[in-house]
Amino acid sequence: MNRYPGETHVLVAVDCIIFGFDGNDIKLLVVQRGLKPEKGKWSLMGGFLQPQESLDQAADRILKKLTGLEGVYMEQLQTFSDPLRDPVERTLSVAYFALIDIHQYEKQLSTDYHAEWFLLKKTPELIFDHKKMMEMAKRQLRYKAALHPILFELLPAKFTIPQLQILYEGIYDTTFDNRNFSRKVLSTELLIKQKEKDKANSKKGAFYYKLDKRKYKANFQAFLNFIPNPDKLLM
Amino acid sequence: MNRYPGETHVLVAVDCIIFGFDGNDIKLLVVQRGLKPEKGKWSLMGGFLQPQESLDQAADRILKKLTGLEGVYMEQLQTFSDPLRDPVERTLSVAYFALIDIHQYEKQLSTDYHAEWFLLKKTPELIFDHKKMMEMAKRQLRYKAALHPILFELLPAKFTIPQLQILYEGIYDTTFDNRNFSRKVLSTELLIKQKEKDKANSKKGAFYYKLDKRKYKANFQAFLNFIPNPDKLLM
């Protein structure tokens, strides 16, 4: 077998920052670590890169192993490389963040991994540099969501504008004018109005919408600017 | 020594996408590869991650080895992981992109590495997946420069507004109204007017400006929007 002689090989892990939204709050999915050291402590879901797979494949595999879900929105965030980040041995970690519809995976939380959803604002202590990863993912989510229609990934197939607004408000920890918000969202023409209303939260009821998948993909790169004053909110 | 038993270790490389601007054109710094295979072909400047260093440190080391420069603007782009990307053995590559003032490193191009500046629009064929890396860096540069005052990193300490405009026009491959451009830039109050003018390009002469480093750092996160219609230009 060919080799580059004399170079050091390292272990590579993939860790997933998994976000969900339950209709009111943004949540983070974490697991109880099964390995020593730090066994039993809270950790991002992760695993080691296998010989024949790419990082994207590893991230998909790891997410599927925990949640059973496939085709989830996921993107590579950053590679963490402090030589001392893992006390056992030198391990790079490539962080991915994922957005999932929490309803697809709320009930049957994996007992194998002791998975649990935490409020993003009240996450427990995490091992190693996982907190740093989570903070970066949060920041990236805010950044990206200000420019791209990414947050639909957190919602079920049918959702109302007020629900969408609550999600955006949660992400940016602020409130928006509901009247302007709905107009702005609808002006993108990314949503298809349904016949039914959701009457859970008001007597009048709010119409359900579905995402126009075709337009969504076509316009993903467009700067949407749902968010007033992004420069102030993203500091 | 502790170990995670049974896991595969891989080689990790760092490759740098190095951009420069000569006053008219955006350029890319590449080297002639010194190793087999593909020896003699054009390649991004790179090297292997060493046991005791972080990726950022490796990137700094590699850039310094080639150019002698330190404190250069650099950011981690993405980790590339196709199992077959390097035919010799499985090697992850973490790509970094760097912005340097070309005048700091134009003359004494390293003969050790056979370094050469190419017009970004006329880059030669590159080995492995380096073209993909370069394309991603280009895209990221456009993206980031639309929102953050990052392109000053490519200019010398003193520069004129028309020079800055040529740079922006090069990045986005378009032209802007010079009258509006200068006003927009100056309205950020990030620039400090100098007494001298640059008369190389006009009889009237254009005032030199320096970057207000303090404000630059403080406002880096602010969305600057130098670019009209970013959504159209970034597609």
Place this chain on the structure above:
DNA sequence: ACAAAAGTGTTACACGTACACCCATGG
């Protein structure tokens, strides 16, 4: 009838854009 959330209409204003025009100066 009333309360409470959803949604419409309207207005003021900031901002981006376009473009006529003035400025400075070397040849």
Place this chain on the structure above:
DNA sequence: CCATGGGTGTACGTGTAACACTTTTGT
């Protein structure tokens, strides 16, 4: 004195924000 690039003044229109007001319907 004119050609050339640098730069200012200003007018117009679009898009955003603010907010009064209407709609719907369960209790």
